[in-house]
Amino acid sequence: MRPQCDHTDLYPEGYQGFEQGPIRPPSEAYSLLIRVTRNCPWNYCTFCPIYKGTRFSLRPVDHVKQDIDMVHKFVELLRNLVDASGRISRKEIYNVSENTDVSERPALQAAIHWFSGGMRSIFIQDANSLIQILRKRLSEKDKTINGFNVGMNSGESAGQTIFHSHIHLIPRRTGDTPNPRGGVRGVIPDKMDY
Numbered sequence: 001m002r003p004q005c006d007h008t009d010l011y012p013e014g015y016q017g018f019e020q021g022p023i024r025p026p027s028e029a030y031s032l033l034i035r036v037t038r039n040c041p042w043n044y045c046t047f048c049p050i051y052k053g054t055r056f057s058l059r060p061v062d063h064v065k066q067d068i069d070m071v072h073k074f075v076e077l078l079r080n081l082v083d084a085s086g087r088i089s090r091k092e093i094y095n096v097s098e099n100t101d102v103s104e105r106p107a108l109q110a111a112i113h114w115f116s117g118g119m120r121s122i123f124i125q126d127a128n129s130l131i132q133i134l135r136k137r138l139s140e141k142d143k144t145i146n147g148f149n150v151g152m153n154s155g156e157s158a159g160q161t162i163f164h165s166h167i168h169l170i171p172r173r174t175g176d177t178p179n180p181r182g183g184v185r186g187v188i189p190d191k192m193d194y
C-alpha cells in the first residue's frame with residue numbers, strides 16, 4: 001500500500017536554534033546549509049536508515065529567518081577578526097567560541113565553515129520536500145486532479161525565464177490533453193509520442 005505523508009502537526013514547537021539536517025550533498029561541501037524541512041516525508045525506502053523513527057515537519061519561515069540572522073551575526077563578527085594577512089588565528093576562533101552561548105554554537109560553526117570556504121553558495125536544504133505539501137493541498141482542494149507533472153527549466157534554451165531555482169508542479173486531469181503519453185517529454189513535441 002502506498003504510504004501517505006501525514007501533514008498534521010507540521011510546526012511542532014517553537015524556535016530550537018540554528019539547525020542543519022544530517023545530509024550534506026558532496027556538491028555543497030562548502031555551502032551554508034539552510035534547513036527548511038526536517039526529515040523525510042516518504043521514509044519508506046528499505047535501504048535508507050537516515051530518518052527512520054523520525055517525523056517529517058516544516059520549519060516556519062520565521063525560524064529559517066532567525067537561522068539566517070544568527071549566521072549573519074557571526075559572519076560579521078568573523079569579518080572583524082580577519083588580520084592583515086587575511087587570516088583569523090585559532091586563538092581568536094577559540095575565544096569567540098568560548099564567549100558564545102552553547103545554544104548559538106551550531107550557528108557559529110556553520111558561519112565558520114561557510115566563511116572559511118569563501119561564502120560562495122547557500123543550499124536550501126531539503127526544500128524539495130515542500131513539493132509534497134503543495135501536491136497534497138492541491139489534491140485536497142480539487143478532486144478532479146489525478147496526476148502531476150514535475151519539472152525544472154534550466155537555462156534559456158530550456159525555456160527558463162525566471163533565473164532563480166524553482167520547480168514547476170503541474171496538476172493534471174484525465175483528458176486535459178488528447179494524448180498525455182510521454183508527459184514532460186512534450187517540451188519537444190516530436191519526442192513526446194513514443
Ligand code: SF4
Pocket residue numbers: 040041042043044045048049050051
Ligand atoms: S531520505 Fe530519500 S532514500 Fe531515505 S527514505 Fe527518504 S526518499 Fe528514501
